[in-house]
Amino acid sequence: MAVNVLFQPPVVRRERHFRGFDPLEREFSDEELRQRYRFGRETIGYLSDLMRGDLERGTNKETALSVEQQVMIALRFYGSGSHLQVVGDTMGFDKSTVSRVIDRVTDSLVAMKDDFISWPDNQRKNVIRAGFYEKAGFPNVVGCIDGTHIRITGPSIDEPAFVNRKAHDSHVFRTSAIGQHLENGYRGIGQGVLLGDSGYPCRQFLLTPYRQPAAGRGQARFNRRHCSTRSTIERTFGIWKKRFHILGSEIQNETNDKAESSIAFACVFCTILPS
Secondary structure, three states: OHHHHHOOOOOOOOOOOOOOOOHHHOOOOHHHHHHHHOOOHHHHHHHHHHHHHHHHOOOOOOOOOOHHHHHHHHHHHHHHOOOHHHHHHHHOOOHHHHHHHHHHHHHHHHOOHHHHOOOOOHHHHHHHHHHHHHHHOOOOEEEEOOOOOOOEOOOOOOHHHHOOOOOOHHHHHHOOHHHHHHHHHOOOHHHOEEEOOOOOOOOOOEEOOOOOOOOOOHHHHHHHHHHHHHHHHHHHHHHHHHHOHHHOOOEOOOOHHHHHHHHHHHHHHHHHOOO
8 A cells, every 4th residue: 555655656736827817808798797797897996996006016026816817716706606616716816816806805995995985974864864755755864774684604712792593773873983973962853863663763864664553544654654764774675686596595704704705795896886
């Protein structure tokens, strides 16, 4: 047995091609790009320009992937929900390269979150109010809230904190930055109101439906318009998960921070490019 091991012919390893291929250089139509990467050439170009400074910094110019290649690797991963190995095999890169690129692109976009996700100013609130009022005739609404569940690989540390339905939506909202901002700094109805379902407590800044509408048409009509207006957030979650299949399957990341970054990436992306 030892002789056989010592004199086995050398293993011929397949050459690994680092650069893979650049889909933008191939003659893919915009529709073909959307089928493969969920987004067209214009969106890919916009994201590439947005993150170019981060993704070009500190790379070896002789062997580095283009910014567009890096963005498309990340979009393929998030849009398809495929494993790293599958993304790498599809695009001609090894798994470790795909992992590093996804981390870089994710970190770059998430670092911009405060530039794109913020509580609206008065001018923006007026636009939002008008949009919600046009939808169902519910006045003074500046936003809707709800929760959705996203599967992640069970973390090795503090797993109970991530178990499904262990944290009520109202607790999540109350401990969030926006929840604390409104709880401590809300200055009256002129700032607008949020709509939430019956899982949330009714507050001056957060209106929920009547649990048992009184006889007559007033409270029932309030509930109907409330439901019609608030359905916006439910449809948004549906669009969000359809656009990023990873959110509807399972996020398989080594750490909780990476799972959170993946979710934040999708949030920032959909805020920048809502349609």
